[in-house]
Amino acid sequence: MDERRWNRALVTGGxxxxxxxxxxxxxxxxxxVCCADNLVTGSRANVAHLExxxxxxxxxxxVSAPGSxxxxxxxxxxxxxxxxxASPADYLRLPIETLEVxxxxxxxxxxxxxxxxxxxxxxxxxxxxxxxxxxxxxxxxWGNVNPIGPRSVYDESKRFAExxxxxxxxxxxCDTSIVRIFNTxxxxxxxxxxxxxxxxxxxxxxxxxxxVAGDGSQTRSLTYVDDTVDGIVALAASGRPGPVNIGGxxxxxxxxxxxxxxxLTGSASVIRFVDRPADDPARRRPDTARARRELGWQxxxxxxxxxxxxxxxxxxxxxx
Numbered sequence: 001m002d003e004r005r006w007n008r009a010l011v012t013g014g015x016x017x018x019x020x021x022x023x024x025x026x027x028x029x030x031x032x033v034c035c036a037d038n039l040v041t042g043s044r045a046n047v048a049h050l051e052x053x054x055x056x057x058x059x060x061x062x063v064s065a066p067g068s069x070x071x072x073x074x075x076x077x078x079x080x081x082x083x084x085x086a087s088p089a090d091y092l093r094l095p096i097e098t099l100e101v102x103x104x105x106x107x108x109x110x111x112x113x114x115x116x117x118x119x120x121x122x123x124x125x126x127x128x129x130x131x132x133x134x135x136x137x138x139x140x141x142w143g144n145v146n147p148i149g150p151r152s153v154y155d156e157s158k159r160f161a162e163x164x165x166x167x168x169x170x171x172x173x174c175d176t177s178i179v180r181i182f183n184t185x186x187x188x189x190x191x192x193x194x195x196x197x198x199x200x201x202x203x204x205x206x207x208x209x210x211x212v213a214g215d216g217s218q219t220r221s222l223t224y225v226d227d228t229v230d231g232i233v234a235l236a237a238s239g240r241p242g243p244v245n246i247g248g249x250x251x252x253x254x255x256x257x258x259x260x261x262x263x264l265t266g267s268a269s270v271i272r273f274v275d276r277p278a279d280d281p282a283r284r285r286p287d288t289a290r291a292r293r294e295l296g297w298q299x300x301x302x303x304x305x306x307x308x309x310x311x312x313x314x315x316x317x318x319x320x
Contacts, residue, residue, distance in 0.1 A: 004119070004237045006078040008032040012063050012109055013083035015042030017188050018123070018181070021229050022080060023047060027055055029233075034072050037083070038062040040097070041090045046188050063105040064097070075116040078236060081109040082123040084157065088277065089194030095153040102157025103164070110168045110176070119175045121236050122165045126182040126247060126284055127155045136285040139180070139243045149279040162243065169241060179235050182247025182286050186225030186306065187313035196220070197307075200258050201314045204267035214276030216255025221285040223248040224306035227299040234295040247286035248299050260303075264311050 009026050013019040014035030019042065023033045032055040035047055039060060050056045061068040063083050084101045085091040091098040106122065113120035129137045130145035145155045168174040185197040192202070203210045223246065231246030252260075255271070262269055291297040301309075 004239065005029070006031045008034070008076045009078040009080060010034045010036060010072055010076045010109075010112065011080045011082060012036045012105070013042060013081075015039060015044060015046050015058070016082060016086070017046070017186075017190070018184055018225060018228060019082045020046035020188055021186070021225050022082070022232060023050060023056070025229050025233060027053055031055070031078070033057070034059060034076065036061045036063060036069065036072060040094065041085050041087075041193075063108050064100040069108050069112050072112065075118075076112070077116065077118045079109055079113040079118050079120045080123070080232070080236065081106060081121065084123075085154070086125070087193040087195045088151070089192070091154040092150060098153045099157050102161040106161040106164050110165065110174060113176075114168065114172055114174050119177070119236060119239075120165070120168075121177045121179060121232065122161055123232070124158045124162050124178050124180045124243065125154070126180055126245070126286065127151070128159050128162065128180060129284075130155060131279060131281040132283065135283050136287040137245070138287040139245055139290055146279050150277070151279045175239070177235050177240060178242040178244070179232055180243050180245050180286075181228055182223055182245065182284065183220045184223045184225050184228040186310050189310070191314065196254055196257060197222070197310065198314070200261045201265070201311055204261050204265040204269050205315060207267060207269055209270050209272035210258040210262065211272055211274045212254055212258050213274055213280060215273065216258065216271075217253055218276075218280060219251045219253050219283045219285065220257075221248045221251050222257075222303055222306070223299055224301035224309070227301055230300075231291060231295065231297045234297050238295055240294055244291050244295065245286035245288050246291055246297070247288060248303070249285065249288060250303050251283075251285045252303065261307065261311070264307055
């Protein structure tokens with residue numbers, strides 16, 4: 001595998017959950033980082049500990065707005081495009097903005113990469129598989145997506161972004177890659193962002209009922225954020241185009257996850273079942289053979305350890 005290293009990277013959405021961890025990793029490996037974020041769902045607090053680093057800079061910018069990336073001091077040799085609302089609560093609240101960042105925002109980031117001759121990586125998602133009819137999901141699977149359902153603003157935004165990235169590679173010769181990220185969790189998630197892990201942890205720590213959708217039999221494959229970042233960095237360095245699935249192989253039901261978090265927190269919370277959202281996928285687990293074969297990647301942090309670290313972070317944050 002080509003082990004490329006970078007002088008200077010742009011991370012769009014760098015003040016978000018995964019983006020902030022990625023900025024941190026790149027800086028630790030000696031790469032200068034420009035973090036661009038409009039702070040709609042990200043937070044300056046996520047990168048506050050990086051602000052004094054001589055290799056770090058922050059630009060408040062909406063990548064969907066024409067000319068916004070002109071504020072990025074260049075040149076860069078790596079562009080990592082993570083900007084996008086990622087939780088259902090956010091993209092349902094911001095449907096037009098979600099579609100715009102997948103279209104215009106992706107194009108703006110691609111144009112910057114093309115201008116500087118930079119490597120480009122799109123952070124796509126397992127949501128491109130929709131409610132999958134294939135299990136586990138291989139990168140060759142085209143998905144089962146409702147194009148006009150409530151989740152479509154996110155699903156189709158990412159599917160269009162993948163098509164645009166591929167077109168820039170084929171038609172413009174841009175050095176691009178696509179990573180499909182499965183359910184990632186860890187420190188710096190927002191307690192109220194609507195995703196299962198932070199929601200269950202907050203409810204358990206507060207002694208509230210844990211709200212499990214439907215009967216809780218739907219599954220997800222959780223990946224600790226450090227492992228996700230490992231996969232992103234490995235794909236960027238490999239020179240390969242992807243798409244590559246990055247996700248945990250340990251599938252769990254939402255009911256089992258809720259019970260596990262109650263046990264980890266020592267909470268007296270009970271389980272309360274609520275209506276299941278429209279188009280909520282029944283099963284989700286990646287086939288990661290390509291990641292293992294092409295990147296030498298596999299998750300290292302087990303669910304027990306990852307959840308313990310995440311619970312501890314949320315407990316500490318509640319005291320601040």
